[in-house]
Every structure is written in structure tokens, then in C-alpha cells.
Amino acid sequence: MSETLYRPRLGSVPLTDKQQQYRDCLREYRTPGQYVAFDTERASGIRYLDKAYLIQAKGQSAPLVLLDPLALDDLSDFNKACxxxxxxxHAAKEDLECMEWAGLVAPRLFDTQIAAKLLGYEHVGLGAVTEDVLGVKLAKNHTRENWSLRPLKQSWLDYAALDVEYLVELAIALKERLEAAGRLSWAQQEFSYILANYHRPRSSEPWRHLKGAGKARSPRQLGLLRELYNKRDEIAREADLAPHRVLPNRDLVDLVLQPPASYQELSRRSFMKRRQLRRHARRWWQAIKKVRSLPSEQLPGKAPLRKLHEIRAIATWEKIDPARAQLYRLFKEDVSTWAQENHIWAECALSPSAIRQVAAYWEKSDDTATLLEAAAARSWQKEIFLPRLEEICAHWTKK
Incomplete structure (x- = not known):
């Protein structure tokens, strides 16, 4: 069993947070090599924005660097160097969007987690894949730190540095395995898709998607949900805190379902015992009073019904359209079977959203290709699953 590593091979790496250090770094990255490994550390669940508070990089021919985007502000020169x-x-979708805050936009991508899924590895976390492929065991002892704090402890920086220390070597090894398996072109299509689609979709009514929001039924409740959600978001942005740290979701929903009749009643709610939450009590009460006085025409109505392909639960499909639910189930079973036989993750073989798209709207043979295209299925996926899904549909229509 390999020994756990707690710092990079050449020892600890200092934080680059001064302009002179940054200029030295840029000189070292004049010829970074064919590959540059990147990773980020964020403060998800702590700060309002999910941006990078530390950026780690290591070129194939350039040294490992730890860049402080708070101190350096704009890393577009580093972007040009690479x-x-x-x-x-590794798991690029989690990092690419937050790297944009610092001026880093990837020109080409190799995602080692996607590669591992296409090769059928059972465990695809960075530590597991690195140990499996390279025989190197990385320490994972600072996964939940608040990376927005300064100064950063050296032990934290050592942990962060390990995330890129072996990443280029890992990518080269996985690329060779993909080539040997005849799946390199699949991986390249997946990488291109990620680069084009990593931005998270933005909802025009995000308050409707709050956990527990479905319990709000009346227009007045929906209006209060909207007002409290927006007020919480305003406070969170001002304080640079994750919204749930301003008012937990369960307490917000409780205020919606059982609104207090007075400020005194509000002050007796359990969450008011916490000083950090109690400090905004006046603003919660103002929101409640505002919604009480709104005329009915200014209150929101129920959300429009979701389209069938947007519903993930087969049980819900069975209530709406039992025949389509059966087709959905047949597709899922076929994709899962193919994935197991070919040692690949089912979600990579064909996405659940693509399966739902075809199951929801297929009517005739010509529809399959169009629906897969609408679901952004890649060429390699269409080549494999177009005939398989059409065969399933042909038998399904006969029943």
C-alpha cells in the first residue's frame, strides 16, 4: 500500500500574492508545455459567490504555482501564457465557471474524471483515480476549509498543491488508456461539450426552486416566499455570505407557511435565538407586512406545469402517461445494460436528459435522431444508441 503524501515532491509551495511574485511566475510560464493542470479552492456554502479563492496550476514544463485571485485580482496574463x-x-464543470472570475478561460480541456468514467473506474474522485492509475495516494485532510480566509495556513496550501501535482501525469496515462480502448474520440467530444456548456442555467424565478417551496400553495404564500427569498438574497449579497447563513431554508419556508401575526411572535421563532439570524428580524418583518398589503393581482400564481422531459421521477411519469413511463424505463434499462457490458458509467453512455427527451416525444422512426440532437447527444452516443432506441420504440408501439 502506497504511503500518503501530504505535500508536493519538491516541498511546500508559497502563495503567490504579490505582483513581483506574479511577474516571476509569468516568466516561468513562457513555455509551460503541452498541458497545464488547474484546480481551484472555493468557499461554497460560506460566501455569496461561488468564485475561486485559490487557483493551483502546474505546467508540464513549468513549476507548480498557487495563485491568490483576491490579491492579484486579474489573472488574464496567466491565461495568455497558457x-x-x-x-x-478533474471534474472541470465545478471549476471552469468560478475561474472566469479571475480571467481564466480554458482554450482546450482534458477532464480526468470524465476520462475515468469513460474507462469504467468504480471510484472517480481525484484521490482514488490517482492512486489507481499512478499508485500515488494523496492526503485529503482539508476538504471543507474556508478558503476565503487570509492568511492561508501552509498545511492548507500543501493540500491544495497536491490536487495538481500529479494531474498532468494522470491525464497522459488516462489518454493512453483511452486510445487503447478506442475511446479517445469519445472523450474529446465530451471535453468539447463541457467547454461549451459549463455555465449553470439561471432561473427567472429561483425562489420557486428553494427546497420546501412546493409546500407553498396559495398566492399569498407564494408572494411571501418570493419576497423573503429576494430579501434574503439582498442581505446575503451585502454581507458576502451564502444565503442559508443569513436565514436557513427550513426557517424561511416555516415563515411562509406559518407567518407570524406580530413582530413579537416573530421574535419567538426558534431561529431568532441565534444572534447572526436575529440581527435581520426587522427586515423579515417588513417583508411579511409588505406582502400582506399587496393586492391580489400583484401576487404570483402557480408555476407553469413542467414539460414531461423535465420530470426526472419515473413514478411521476406513470401518473401522467403510463405508456411513456414504460418507454422511459425500457430506455434506462438498455443504456444501463450497455454501460455495464462495456465498463462505462451509464451517465456517460447517454445522459438521463437525452433518455427522457426521446421517451417523452418519440412518435415515429425519424424522430429519434432529431430528439437526440435536441438533447445534445454527442456523435459517438448517437452512433451507438440511435439504432438501439429505434428498435425499442418499434417493439413498444406494437404493444
Whole structure:
């Protein structure tokens, strides 16, 4: 069993947070090599914005650097230095958007987690894949730190540095395995898709998607949900805190379902015992009073019904359209069977959203290709699953 590593091979790496250090770094990255590994550390669940508070990089021919985007502000020069390379990330969708805050936009991508899924690895976390492929065991002892704090402890920086220390070597090894398995072109299509689609969708009414929001039924409740959600978001943005740290979801929903009749009643709610939450009590009460006085025409109505392909639960499909639910189930079973036989993760073989799209709207043979295209299925997926899904549909229509 390999020994756990707690710091990079050449020892601890200091934080680059001064302009002179940054200029030295740029000189070292004049020729970074074919690949540059990247990773980020965020403060998800702590700060309002899910941006990078530390950026780690290591070129194939350039040293490991730890960049402080708070101190350096704009890393577009580093972006230019790496513009002719392939950027290696693990689970890239989690990092690409937050890297944009610092001016880093990947020109090409190799995602080691996607590669591992296409090769059928059972465990695809960075530590597991690195140990499986390279025989190197990385320490994972600072996964939940608040990376927005300064100064950062050296033990934290050592942990963060390990996330890119072996990443280029891992990508090269996985690329060789993908080539041997005849799946490199699949991986390249997946990487291109991620680069084009990593931005998270933005809802025009995000308050409707709050956990527990479905319990609010009346227009007045929906209006209070909207007002409290927006007020909480306003406070969270001002304080640079994750919204749930301003008012937990369960307490917000409780105020919606059982609104207090007076400020005194509000002050007796359980969450008011916590000083951090109690400090905004006046603003919660103002929101409650505002919604009480709104005329009915200014209150929101129920959300429009979701389209069938947007519903994930087969049980819900069975209530709406039992025949379509059966087709959905047949598709899922076929994709799962193919994935198991070919040692690949089912979600990579064909996405659940693509399965739902075809199951919801298929009517005739010509529809399958169009629906897969609408669901952004990649060429390799269409080549494999177009005939399989059409065969299932042909038998399904006969029943």
C-alpha cells in the first residue's frame, strides 16, 4: 500500500500574492508545455459567490504555482501564457465557471474524471483515480476549509498543491488508456461539450426552486416566499455570505407557511435565538407586512406545469402517461445494460436528459435522431444508441 503524501515532491509551495511574485511566475510560464493542470479552492456554502479563492496550476514544463485571485485580482496574463496548451482539470464543470472570475478561460480541456468514467473506474474522485492509475495516494485532510480566509495556513496550501501535482501525469496515462480502448474520440467530444456548456442555467424565478417551496400553495404564500427569498438574497449579497447563513431554508419556508401575526411572535421563532439570524428580524418583518398589503393581482400564481422531459421521477411519469413511463424505463434499462457490458458509467453512455427527451416525444422512426440532437447527444452516443432506441420504440408501439 502506497504511503500518503501530504505535500508536493519538491516541498511546500508559497502563495503567490504579490505582483513581483506574479511577474516571476509569468516568466516561468513562457513555455509551460503541452498541458497545464488547474484546480481551484472555493468557499461554497460560506460566501455569496461561488468564485475561486485559490487557483493551483502546474505546467508540464513549468513549476507548480498557487495563485491568490483576491490579491492579484486579474489573472488574464496567466491565461495568455497558457492559451496554446490543453488545460487538465478533474471534474472541470465545478471549476471552469468560478475561474472566469479571475480571467481564466480554458482554450482546450482534458477532464480526468470524465476520462475515468469513460474507462469504467468504480471510484472517480481525484484521490482514488490517482492512486489507481499512478499508485500515488494523496492526503485529503482539508476538504471543507474556508478558503476565503487570509492568511492561508501552509498545511492548507500543501493540500491544495497536491490536487495538481500529479494531474498532468494522470491525464497522459488516462489518454493512453483511452486510445487503447478506442475511446479517445469519445472523450474529446465530451471535453468539447463541457467547454461549451459549463455555465449553470439561471432561473427567472429561483425562489420557486428553494427546497420546501412546493409546500407553498396559495398566492399569498407564494408572494411571501418570493419576497423573503429576494430579501434574503439582498442581505446575503451585502454581507458576502451564502444565503442559508443569513436565514436557513427550513426557517424561511416555516415563515411562509406559518407567518407570524406580530413582530413579537416573530421574535419567538426558534431561529431568532441565534444572534447572526436575529440581527435581520426587522427586515423579515417588513417583508411579511409588505406582502400582506399587496393586492391580489400583484401576487404570483402557480408555476407553469413542467414539460414531461423535465420530470426526472419515473413514478411521476406513470401518473401522467403510463405508456411513456414504460418507454422511459425500457430506455434506462438498455443504456444501463450497455454501460455495464462495456465498463462505462451509464451517465456517460447517454445522459438521463437525452433518455427522457426521446421517451417523452418519440412518435415515429425519424424522430429519434432529431430528439437526440435536441438533447445534445454527442456523435459517438448517437452512433451507438440511435439504432438501439429505434428498435425499442418499434417493439413498444406494437404493444
Amino acid at each position: 492559451k496554446n496548451t490543453t488545460w487538465v482539470l
